Amino acid sequence: MSAVIKSNSCRGNSDTFVQPRSLMKSIKLDECELNGKFKLLGYIGSGSYGVVYSALDVVTREIVVIKKITNIFDTVNNARRVLREVKVLRMLSSHVNIVGFKRILPPLDPNNFDSLCLVFEYVDTDLYKLIHSNQYFTNLHIQFFVYQMLCAVNYIHSAGIIHRDLKPANVLVNANCSLKLCDFGLARSVINSTQSSDNQVLELPKAPLQCRTLSKHVVTRWYRAPELILLTNHYTTAVDMWSVGCILAELLSMQAESNCRPVDRHPLFPGTSCFPFSADEPSAYSDKFDQLNIIFNVIGTPSKEAILSVDNASSQSYLEALKPQKGIDWFKRYPGADPKAVDLLSKLLCFDPRKRITAAEALEHSYLKQMRNETRFQMYKSADSSDLDWEQESLTKDQLKLLICKELLTDNPMSKPQANKDECKLGESTQLLHTSFWTNCSNSNSCNSSDS
Numbered sequence: 001m002s003a004v005i006k007s008n009s010c011r012g013n014s015d016t017f018v019q020p021r022s023l024m025k026s027i028k029l030d031e032c033e034l035n036g037k038f039k040l041l042g043y044i045g046s047g048s049y050g051v052v053y054s055a056l057d058v059v060t061r062e063i064v065v066i067k068k069i070t071n072i073f074d075t076v077n078n079a080r081r082v083l084r085e086v087k088v089l090r091m092l093s094s095h096v097n098i099v100g101f102k103r104i105l106p107p108l109d110p111n112n113f114d115s116l117c118l119v120f121e122y123v124d125t126d127l128y129k130l131i132h133s134n135q136y137f138t139n140l141h142i143q144f145f146v147y148q149m150l151c152a153v154n155y156i157h158s159a160g161i162i163h164r165d166l167k168p169a170n171v172l173v174n175a176n177c178s179l180k181l182c183d184f185g186l187a188r189s190v191i192n193s194t195q196s197s198d199n200q201v202l203e204l205p206k207a208p209l210q211c212r213t214l215s216k217h218v219v220t221r222w223y224r225a226p227e228l229i230l231l232t233n234h235y236t237t238a239v240d241m242w243s244v245g246c247i248l249a250e251l252l253s254m255q256a257e258s259n260c261r262p263v264d265r266h267p268l269f270p271g272t273s274c275f276p277f278s279a280d281e282p283s284a285y286s287d288k289f290d291q292l293n294i295i296f297n298v299i300g301t302p303s304k305e306a307i308l309s310v311d312n313a314s315s316q317s318y319l320e321a322l323k324p325q326k327g328i329d330w331f332k333r334y335p336g337a338d339p340k341a342v343d344l345l346s347k348l349l350c351f352d353p354r355k356r357i358t359a360a361e362a363l364e365h366s367y368l369k370q371m372r373n374e375t376r377f378q379m380y381k382s383a384d385s386s387d388l389d390w391e392q393e394s395l396t397k398d399q400l401k402l403l404i405c406k407e408l409l410t411d412n413p414m415s416k417p418q419a420n421k422d423e424c425k426l427g428e429s430t431q432l433l434h435t436s437f438w439t440n441c442s443n444s445n446s447c448n449s450s451d452s
Contacts, residue, residue, distance in 0.1 A: 027051050029068045033117055035105050038066065049185070050115065054122060063122040064102065070115040072404070079400035080391075081185040082116065086407050087387050088184040091159060096376060097152035099123065099172055099182040103411040116404075120182070124175050127168035127247065130254075134262050137254040139338050141177065146248055146344075147363070147371035148179035151378075153244060154359035156181075157237045159380035160190045161388075166243035167223045168250060189388040190237065221274045221291055222246065222267040226302075227353050229274060229292055230315040238353035241362070245348025248341070249334075257336020269294045299349055300327035306352040340367035 027050050031040050038055040041063065045052050050070040057064055072082050089101035100121035107113035127145075137145075149171060156163055163184065170183040225242035227235050249268040253260040271291030287293065296302075307319045330342045337345075344367045347357040362368070363377060390403060 027068070027070055029053050029066065029117070033068070033105065033108055034066070037105075038064065038119075040066075055119075065120045065122050066105075067118045067120065068115055069118065072116060073114050073397050073401060076395070076397055076400065079397055079404065080395070083400055083404050083407070084187060084388075084391070085183075085185040086118070086404075088161060088187045090407075090410075091387055092156060092161070092184070092380070095152060095155045095378060096178075097148045097180055098155070099180040104408055106408060106412045110408075116408075121180075123172035123180055123182075125173055127171040127173060127250075130173060131168055131250050131265050132262065135254070136256045137251060139255065139341070142248075142251045142255070142341065143368060143371050144177055145171075145173070145179055145251060146244075147368045148376070149181070149244055149247065150359050150362050150368070151376040152179075152181045153240055154363060155378055155380055156187075157240070157359055158378075161187050162190060162237050163187050163240050163243075165220065166240055166247065167220045168247055171247065189391055221271060222269050224274070224291065225353065226292065226295060226351055227310070230310055230319075231312050232315070233311050236353055237358070238356045241348055241356050241359065242353075244359075244362075245345055248345050248348060252334040252337045252341060252345070255334070255336040258334045259336075268298065271295075296322065296325065298328055299351060301325050302351040306355075309352055309354060338367065340365070343367065 027046065029040065029051055031038075034040070034055065037059065038057055041054040041056055043051070043053055044065065050068045052065060052067050055064050055066050056062070069082055071078060073079055086101075086104065089099075092098050093101040102119040102121065105117040105119065107116065153163070153166070163181065163186070165183055165186040166181070170181060172180045172182055174180075223243040223246045225235070225239040228239060246268050250265065252258060253265050269291065271294040272289040273287060274291040288297075301322045301324050302319060307316055310316050310319065330345065331337065331339075334342070344357070344362060344365050347365075348362070350356040357365070363372070395403075
């Protein structure tokens, strides 16, 4: 596979936190926050979470990415998302198609901190930037990108986790076309364990794994599966597969044969509202730019059987009142597409999540036959499936801070202060971290809140 990536900047977009834009612009990363182990190279980007910089490891001379997350303890949700991202990354980042997580840096003031710096492997760019560049992809490039995405998603699902925020900006790409998924702040575990009681990994079931009742306002609108929009009481790993389908469609638009100029590339379902999240009245359903209407204009209205499978009465009534329409001809939209790619696309963008293709099934699809590599096709294996048990509990900010401090201790074991006092006394920060939290962390076996 020849290199096609010319950009050397990593992405910096996320919807993990909600923060005013004025604050986002003022957030900076100071070199004294880097524990004397890294030198800042340059600014990469910012988002609602904070800022991202590239940096040089002064010992290994390796270029890394440092993500500074701010306002961690402003709300319980912020704290939960930071803890979740770190926990999930520790579980999954050994996979070749998931961004490598290296460590958390100790805060300057361990007794009073509200931001953390996470260190990741450096990746050249992301699919969002590539899609909006002047580059074109061949069918071979698309096959390779989709295959790597599915390997990562299959691994994530085999760990009993739903990513919940797959979009081009969260798909990182290197100049050699290697691909890695990132941004696990919205990830959640599913009810069904993928492991037996003796920790033997079981094959994923044909049906997608079901998630306990969770927030429906996840996934960037344009990549959000219909069942999330319709407020069904439960959703499954199938929501990630819908997002993969949306991304595949954008990749197909990058083929020169599809006659789509770079300036005309856009998401497959670019809705401007998303009832009931963005609308005040039920009449918003009739808005031609509403997300559901945009979807049905492309894939067609669902069958009666699919409508009956929706477990929300008002959503069923809405769907039954729709005027039936057929889906578009994919080959007119993407005239240069491989017929096998179109077949996979239609299976990924199936309205009924029960019939939507799973990651494991998609990896066996004929479109990806020449891409198969057993070293990438891995299932998650772990002797401990309790890493996300805390998600079942209603924790306070103090309890969440305790758990985050435990994660800090994992990456910053007891050490003597550095002799060089000019480097912001950063070695002493590690020592203070242990002094402040070690007793509580080592003695605490449970973080159950009183009302959980």
